[in-house]
Each structure stands twice: as C-alpha cells, then as structure tokens.
Amino acid sequence: MNQISEKVICIDCGAEMNHHAMKIDYSSGKGVVQEVHTCPECDRSELRQAE
C-alpha cells in the first residue's frame, strides 16, 4: 500500500487531485520515484516526489 502524506490541491482550480500512479523519473540523472496526481475537474497533472 502506498502512503500519501497529504492531499494535493490543484493550483488551477482548487480541487483535490487524484493520486493515480507511481513512476520512476530519470530526468535528474538518477531514478526518482514520483507520485502522479491528476485533477478530476480540469485534468491538470502534477508530479510529487514520493516519500
């Protein structure tokens, strides 16, 4: 079970975003696990580094 420390709020519309994926991101040169969140209202997506 993945633990989410706090809710992510959409900066565009204020809705609570849905955490739907965990993805390894290599863009920094090393693999970092990112949480992927999408807004159910406006479909904006955000990455947040997993704890």
Next chain:
Amino acid sequence: MIMSSRPLFIPVILGTVRKGRASENVAKFIFEQVGQREGVESELVDIGELKFPGDDAGEQIKHRGFCATCERADGLLLVVPEYNHGYPGMLKHVLDSNLKEYIHKAVGICGVSAGGFGGTRVIQSLLPVLRELGLVTIFWDGNFSGAQALFDEAGNIKDRDRHEKRIDKFLGELIWMSKVLRFGRQNISIS
C-alpha cells in the same frame, strides 16, 4: 466519482521530419478520420515544425506548445514511418521531452512503410519506449504498406474503403482506452 463531459482530445503526431515523407498523407488521412468521431477533438502536430534543438535532450528542451498539447491530450495517435526497421530518431527526441504529460494516457500507432509489412517492425520497436514513458498502448494498429503509392497526386487515399474500415476499429479501441484512462486518472486512486 466524476465523469468528465468535455470532449476527448487526441492529437495526431506526424513523427518524421524527412523531406518527401509519405507519412504526411497518412497523418492527414488519419486526422480527417479522427475529426469525424463525435465527442473527439484533434490537432495535427508536425514534429518538423517544432524545431527541437539537437544539442540537449529530455525535459531540458521542453517545447511549450508540444508540452501543452500532450498535457491536454487524453490519448496520442502517432503516425510513424519505418526507417531501416526502426523509428525516426527525431520522434524519440521529441517524445523524450515530456513525462508527466503522458502518464496513464492511451497511445495508438499507425506504421508507415515503403514495403509490404505496414510498419509492423517500427510499431514493435516503439512499444517499449512508449511503455517507459507511461503511455498505455492499445492492441490495434494502423498499417500503411507501399506508402508512396497509396495516395494520388492530390494526397487522397486511393483505397479509401479498405483503410477506413481498418482505421475504424483502431480508432474505436483508442477512443475507448482514452475514455477509460481519463476516468481512471481523475477518479481511481493507486493507494
């Protein structure tokens, strides 16, 4: 749970920058077919017009317009020629410039080839790349063999009925997957 009422957005990406590319006619044909689907909006993206730099890679060369298109997209439709059994390097370069914009979104591929296998080899070689980018591939493909002879001088496809029938199944699957994944991204938590 929320079922979004906005139209699906499925851009068609022309995945080559070569001069004389036969894939351009295929992309225009596919774009026309997507445009006929109710509740689906599209846009034809020519990667040759994006003018990506070649001296860096990944998210360092993010293109604002292409990024916004992928962010808005519910699915991607790639039109990809087969070059020596592989995909165009510039397409990979362009695709690698995004990540979060792709995750849990559907992708379908139309392979284009001069020979008789309809780009099946390029499709197979592209699948692991798309998977790593977080896209979800579908099990129908578009296959366009003998690409230079498929269209008349005005760019109209010659054997329209046959190709429309095949593309109808492909689009049906891509649209279904795009709808399902949009619902999932917005409503189904992984935790």
